[in-house]
Amino acid sequence: MHHSTRSSAWRRVASVAVAGAVAAAALVGCSSSGTGSDSGSSASDVTATLKKGGTITYWTWTPAAKAQVAAFEKAYPKVHVKLVNAGTNTTEYTKLQNAVKAGKGAPDVAQVEYYALSQFALSDSLVDLKQFGFDSLKKDYSTGPWGNVNVQGALVGLPQDSGPMAMFYNKTEFEKYGISVPTTWDEYVAAAKKLHAANPDAYITADSGDPGFATSMIWQAGGHPFTVDGTKVTINLQDEGTKKFTSVWNELVQNKLLSQTPGWTDDWYKALGNGDIATMITGAWFPGILESSVKDGSGQWAVAPIPTYDGKAANAENGGSAEVVMKQSKNQALAAGFLQWLNDSKKSVSIFINAGGGFPSTTADQNSSAFLNQAPEYFNGQKINKVLVSGAKDVVSGWQYLPYEVYANSIFSDTVGQAYSNATSLDPALKNWQKQLVTYGNQQGFTVKGK
Amino acid sequence: MIGLALFVIAPIVYALYLSVFRSQLVGGTTFVGLENYLTLFGDAKFWDSFLRVLLFLVVQVPIMLVLSLVAALALDSMRLHGAGFFRIAIFLPYAVPGVVAALIWGFIYGDQFGLTGAVNDAFGWHLAPLSSSWILGSIGNIVTWEFMGYNMLIFYSALRVVSPDLYEAAELDGAGAFRQITSIKIPALRGSMVIAVIFSIIGSFQLFNEPNLLQTLAPNAIGSYFTPNMYAYNLSFAGQQFNYSATVAIVMGVITAVISYIVQVRGTRAENL
Structure with missing residues (x-):
């Protein structure tokens, strides 16, 4: 018998019930959204409230948060920030979503990744920061993250970090097999073939089906598979950009040229260290992961711009978070003041870079000579930030995520993941994903059309 | 009584209540009557997960119970040296938390740097316990390892209460060890076997921890719908579909209760024959 399975099942039933209770409470309290006491405040109020003081709650899983909050409280001694780690990404979103439904219990300021922003914007739970004049901060940020925090005409947050993509590659492995560093995707496929033929244990990269990666790649190829206008959604996972991506990637999938080691597992870290995974096409936050978790790879890795389709530079974002002000906040002006300091002040961003190893979204910090001239030993002294910052300038604008991207990602392995496992074309799998996303969206009250 | 009402009946009533509504990301909550149930009966994902745990039940449970039975009989035979050690050793995995067990086995199953990888390298094999075709068997192996000792203990304690007089009489009648097993021990175990089978059915239908932890690997x-429980979990936590999730939980609960009841009725009827 499976005793432990059984008791934990009960705990789950209980937590579903609790979550449901919260949902039921929302029935009673659904008219209470937007009860923030000062929704009519402006930029001058923000400065005034910071001086006046008060208490706010901040949910985040950013490693540098503690140091940032300490520095903030030193600068504004009358403001007290309650720092809460409510779990990493989806764990936090579940709690946040429940609080939104319940009409109470949400923090004043919360960390939300870019891909999940529109889900919260949709339920009208985020403050439009334009009322505090924050749209004037546009000039401070690079285009990719700024585009991400602007959801359907509202400014729903301020960018924290950003993840302009780049190609991280194992230089030692490339030199060992005489492979030149690819600059186009055709060269990348050729490199994949050459490497795997030379060493059957080695793969150009590991990808067993990652929704964040796939959407970023479609973004880089100029695709716009998701078009969102209010609650009207159009999904086309066979548009020109998507097909451009699959025409390259299918060749790797169908010829079994991708390592199927799932990301973030022990095997994956080991393979990154011993050359079995030769490149990673991913966000600018990746050096932090390599340096902290792949010690064996020190001195082997280097960074190059992401390969292009036609030699014309184009890039996308992968990962990254914003901080938002929740409508439930009783003191939105104060929360906004904290947020502005957190993500737009030199002091805070420098803590974020140095204590947390993050990649900033503010152009001033990206372009500061101290940042550009960092030459980490791990990368053999290469000035990697020069490559990464230059990549941030090429991010294609106009990308939109689904207003239910969190769910969409959760069923990616059921559909597209199967094509990876079976080494078949990604196109029918993407269509299958699209079909399920259309069904789900319509069930949830959106008007979703699949093209 | 109050405790019963609060902790047993109230959640069930609440789940029933949830299952007749639908709440949407856009448009709020509406009463939908039995619509969720009708959707469920035509939901290929749900039946796919149900058939998977049914297959698991039909294959894994008999294997586990036969192994437990053999172990219990071996212990009871008094011919084992170090019986106490065996008893503890077989029971020990049950004391390992399910989460830890899944992590240990995840490492063993790793076909690159795990134990399986080492075995593959040494013998030139291509074992892949975490591949789609093997995963259910691999999970069955973990569950067997975890719960064999527990079931063995149920059987063993039932054997201990058999009166020694019976064995004495059997020996006088010239019955050998094997005859004693089939004529005395197995019949004595019938009641505890019914219990073990029912618990195992419930456990199989509620399979969650092991697959959920191995999912990252x-x-x-x-x-997301590997087992009915995982389906219910992902519906509510990734998809915000609490109402439909409650429907899945209720239907699975009813199916489990019906099958357990049939087993119990059949099991006790056979006893009376």
Whole structure:
């Protein structure tokens, strides 16, 4: 018998019930959204409230948060920030979503990744920061993250970090097999073939089906598979950009040229260290992961711009978070003041870079000579930030995520993941994903059309 | 009584209440009557997960119970040296928390740097316990390892209460060890076997911990609806579909209760024959 399975099942039933209770409470309290006491405040109020003081709650899983909050409280001694780690990404979103439904219990300021922003914007739970004049901060940020925090005409947050993509590659492995560093995707496929033929244990990269990666790649190829206008959604996972991506990637999938080691597992870290995974096409936050978790790879890795389709530079974002002000906040002006300091002040961003190893979204910090001239030993002294910052300038604008991207990602392995496992074309799998996303969206009250 | 009402009946009533509504991300909550149930009966994902645990039940449970039975009989035979050690050794995995067990086995199953990888390298094999075709068997292996000792203990304690007089009489009648097993021990075990089978049915239908933890290692082999419980979990936590999730939980509960009841009635009837 499976005793432990059984008791934990009960705990789950209980937590579903609790979550449901919260949902039921929302029935009673659904008219209470937007009860923030000062929704009519402006930029001058923000400065005034910071001086006046008060208490706010901040949910985040950013490693540098503690140091940032300490520095903030030193600068504004009358403001007290309650720092809460409510779990990493989806764990936090579940709690946040429940609080939104319940009409109470949400923090004043919360960390939300870019891909999940529109889900919260949709339920009208985020403050439009334009009322505090924050749209004037546009000039401070690079285009990719700024585009991400602007959801359907509202400014729903301020960018924290950003993840302009780049190609991280194992230089030692490339030199060992005489492979030149690819600059186009055709060269990348050729490199994949050459490497795997030379060493059957080695793969150009590991990808067993990652929704964040796939959407970023479609973004880089100029695709716009998701078009969102209010609650009207159009999904086309066979548009020109998507097909451009699959025409390259299918060749790797169908010829079994991708390592199927799932990301973030022990095997994956080991393979990154011993050359079995030769490149990673991913966000600018990746050096932090390599340096902290792949010690064996020190001195082997280097960074190059992401390969292009036609030699014309184009890039996308992968990962990254914003901080938002929740409508439930009783003191939105104060929360906004904290947020502005957190993500737009030199002091805070420098803590974020140095204590947390993050990649900033503010152009001033990206372009500061101290940042550009960092030459980490791990990368053999290469000035990697020069490559990464230059990549941030090429991010294609106009990308939109689904207003239910969190769910969409959760069923990616059921559909597209199967094509990876079976080494078949990604196109029918993407269509299958699209079909399920259309069904789900319509069930949830959106008007979703699949093209 | 109050405790019963609060902790047993109230959640069930609440789940029933949830299952007749639908709440949407856009448009709020509406009463839908039995619509969720009708959707469920035509939901290929649900039946796919149900058939998977049914297959698991039909294959894994008999294997586990036969192994437990053999172990219990061996212990009871008094011919084993170090019986106490065996008893503890077989029971020990049950004391390992399910989460830890799944992590240990995840390492063993790793076909690159795990134990399986080492075995593959040494013998030139291509074992892939975490691939789609093997994953259910691999999970069955973990569950057997975890719960064999527990079931063995149920059987063993039932054997201990058999009166020694019976064995004495059997020996006088010239019955050998094997005859004693089939004529005395197995019949004595019938009641506890029914209990073990019912518990195992419940356990199989509620399979969750092991696949959910192995999912990070085998994301494409273990989908979001690998078992009914995982389906219910993902519906509510990734999809915000609490109402439909409650429907899944209720239907699975009813199916489990019906099958357990049939087993119990059949089991006790056979006893009376």
